Amino acid sequence: MGVPARSAAERAGRGGPGRAARLRWPPALGLEAQRGHLFPWAPVLLGTGIGGYFLWPGEPSAAIWMVVCALGGVATVRALRRPEATPALAWAVTLFALGMALAGLRAHLVAAPVLGGRYYGPVEGRVVAIDRSASDALRLTLDRVRLIGRPPDAVPARVRIALHGAAAEGPPPVPGGRVMTTAHLAPPGGAAEPGGFDFRRHAWFLRLGGLGYSRVPVLAIAAPEGRWWLGLRLRLAARLRAALPGPAGGFAAAVTTGDRSGVAQATLDDLRASNLAHLLAISGLHMGLLSGFVFGALRLALALVPPLALRLPVRRLSSVGALAAASVYLALSGGNVATERAFVMTAVVLGGLMLDRRAFSLRAVAVAALIVLALRPESLLGPGFQMSFAATTALIAVFGALKDRGGSWRLRWLAPLAGLVISSAVAGLATAPVGAAHFNTLSRYGLIANLLAVPAMGLVVIPGAVLSAVLALVGLEDWGLRLMGLGLRWILWVAQWVAGLSGAQGHVVSPGSAVLPLLALGGLILCLWQGWGRCVGLLPMAVALTLWAGAERPEVLISEDGALVGVMTPEGRALSRASGAGFVAGIWLENDGDGADQAAAAGRWPQGEPAPGLRRAAWSGGKLLQVIGTRGAEKIDDCAGADLLIANVPLPVDGPCQVYDPPRLRALGAVALGPGGRLRRAEVSGGRRLWSPVPGRGGQ
Template structure:
């Protein structure tokens, strides 16, 4: 009785604390000690019952640490994250109550905090080691450089060269990437050659608009300090010595293939063999993307798995024909070794790109599991592969290639372990048509599931996604792996004795069939879904829900449907920005309120600017020229735009050139406008009602989008922080001159 009374008194003291004046609070707290204890006990029970599915979350924690480094703004915040992780780990180590009553919770807190710390330190270290500062400003002149790599792009009538040269101003050695028009290549080039040329170099470009592709970040982790173009014929000072022999052989093999197969079929055959996609026509490449077949052009998991799997099973079957060998040697280990050797050779032949290396490392783990008699593909194995990749290339966690490949494999593993599908594919006595129908249905279900999983990733990175890819892949994947790749390999083998001609003819027709599928699917109404720029929070909902749904194996996984549903609901509410301004101020677009069509200031803008504007606006319609747009009046110097929303109107003044305008007239025009946009610096006397976007502001913010209804501005600088690839001219503040 005394114990019960003591417990009751303790409970009352906790739930009804006494104020200084003696009066007790009249409400109960949200969480009492008993509720907290029971909640922890429930979590402890859950963790104790899912021992094998806890491990993959360590890979998620490692990736979270790397992602946090990208989205935190400065070295101080990165260090703060590390300190917080260490503090949490120390708390878990010294949590004596948790050690006795909640060992699994204590273990989870300790391990997750340390792995997040490892992820952050990994990407921080990688950035410091490989990152190279960009050149300060655009430079033109005569350069002498050594060729590091050469990629021929006949479809674009150019070659892409990676060069090593000395920066004229600082004298430091830098790596640059330039485009060489085919007409200016008078002599054959090879890796290691020293060349002299006249050209133009620019710093790697940051996103043109918020949410766009960040080439500057990719260049930072590739060690590139500049990009540019060659504008004069190249003079070869010395031939390549000690260059990349394998790269030269790969280029020669690509040329050999394209001489037998002209146009896009040759480009696709070369892409499947050496990873060189330079000969694929732009229209065909876009059709492959819109049909959801672009993954077939990039050597990754599908191609590496096909090569390794073919070698593994062929070697295994052949060796099984020799009983003496089969009784003395573990054939799966020998076959796995041969498969690994074939995969390594294919990886080296295709240029050892990061997606190919990632696929090869994952295939090695699968081969090791098969050789040891373990489950060939599981979530734990996938997690190990993800951690290995992130340790070597931690920057890949924010790239679409890593996200798409691991998301697709996770869907395959989750579906393969689902009990309903296991029962659907279980062996049974039935006629072969029914058996084929069950497997075909499974392929279609898998394709649809993968398309749904990859759609948010495609929308986030590319602002567009194919909707019929699952249907196209049912035919295209078997056609590629079982017909096209064997034909190309056999043709290359027969070319050694000059007998590859008939097989090249068959390969050409097979690739034509693949392109016909892509063109047909891409041309169907609604084949492609385009959307405005998705925010990071929307994407985080999809990622969190997908991971929760895929990594757990009990009913609790269904809770992952909630954030996914919230993400899809949020997609429907994403607003299209009213005005879009590029970082250089030259490319401006706005949405006409009446027709909801995109209007573009400069009709002669290049394809890159046009594509970026259409992506941000989430449209596939060709923009309207500002000269003919409703509510727009233009002269040689400015365009005055009236955007009318019901009874309200917003007035925007956009500069068209750099001609000198009388300051008094400019000041009067600025007072009339709500927003003024110019690529040059405007005087202080230009004071619009709300916002002035000129050179001074754009140097700080980069490209930006404006939402007139919410009176908000979103800038490129907001997502960059103080990382090495972003060097703003001043703090990223936005000065606003009043409101409407």
């Protein structure tokens, strides 16, 4: 008998069946069944690496970076040289290492000076953005900044100034123009509480090195320069507000040019309460509706001319026209992060149409996510990225599953209505946990509001805007603006009506740090995994919801400057101040899932101060005493019968009590105390990050 020939698998393994089995072990994990469906996991792995960088305890050292690069290089070589072995796992390591490297590189590339302390004096710069703060104050972002008494290498690349009093009077400055005022500036603050949103990191990637306010009139000292479309955006926004007076004009300017300065806080509150705030931001919905309308209009127009329809690639030409319209929209809107992300996703879809590929697929979403993460790795942490890609992925997965099941509608006229209901419900379910985790609110009637408002955006507002742009060539743009105004007024009415319903907006407690990643993992498994194995995704989602339901809030919260203290009571968190430190107070109450404002929360604080500048309260760890200002500090020479002393001025006290004053809080950041005095600090315990304040750095 002859010796049987070795199988191809054995020959590939070069070591017998055992060796081949070891090299081909991915099928045991179920990866073999996913062949051809693994590419959508690429941005997930890249994002995991990006998240690894931001979660690293301290800035990674040179040795860590060498290890990361070595692992990525070895994995890449392994995947390229032995594709028959473990390519999926090797590429996973490569993408993780690449994501971590991209995030670190981006953090270093955007590095810019940050104020080391408070500054008061003349500020000069070029206006690059105008918006409104949470208190409805007009706000300017300046670049090419000059500060008196500061060398150029110590001046922030950008500063943001809120205008109050005399500074807010008169027309706003012209974008692109150079202005001067006298302002109070301070470095960006850190997280309002441990584990909370780190504004200092957010500002680092925006290159914002100083924040403040001005009550002095803003003087224009130079005409707009540089980018010509800044003036075009300004004129267009002003034209829209003039043609559509009232809230509709501000809404029109926001969705067309990205200028939100004309949107009142009351309008914004109604949109948020009704879950329609996404219609205000120029995002994937607007970019998709615009490009889709232009694509359909061009394709219909070309198809109506038989000589052109028979000789030209109508579909490709329509895609090119739609991409051109999307590019113009990107330029007019100012090109913020959300709009750039929407443009990338739209460009990928239109590129697929030009190449005769399937436009709406999980692969297209993966390509768009890879591009966005490569350009702006920090966007992974923002609610905009998370919500837009969660909605898009869920919609494609659900409609793809419905299409694969086959079947047809018995009543064809119900198909558009069913599609609208399904898409609104799926997008709402996919984004609701993300929105609730970031903003601590839940719109109970958001589905109703979206079903009533989103069709108006697609069928009335966007066509009206395009019609107005076309008719502007012959001076008849008012016809399009009137149509646009009808749709916007309907949307605003829906928002106001839904927001006025009883219990329209609910409040939820902030989840722990593991909840969103677990929800994302479960959702991705449900959408991306093939076969019945996707049901495993329900497990991490159930764990996440269980953790969220059992989330506990700190008993005591201390702001990073010691000026505000919050103590949990049976009625909710009691705040030590009824005004001042409003941003921190709002964050604490939102994270508690408390709908009260700062004044109401301050009413829960025990009444009656023992002396001016002293405020007492009780918690499970004992007695708490807050010391305000030097007058209060003069009355303290020991622990004063308190177990916990908190002060906004240096407090040299000897005694058995715990003291949290500015010298200590500068090292700790905001502080949270749990049962038994368990301490959590906002600053990174393992070391500084690039955006952390430099110890000992002074200010003017």
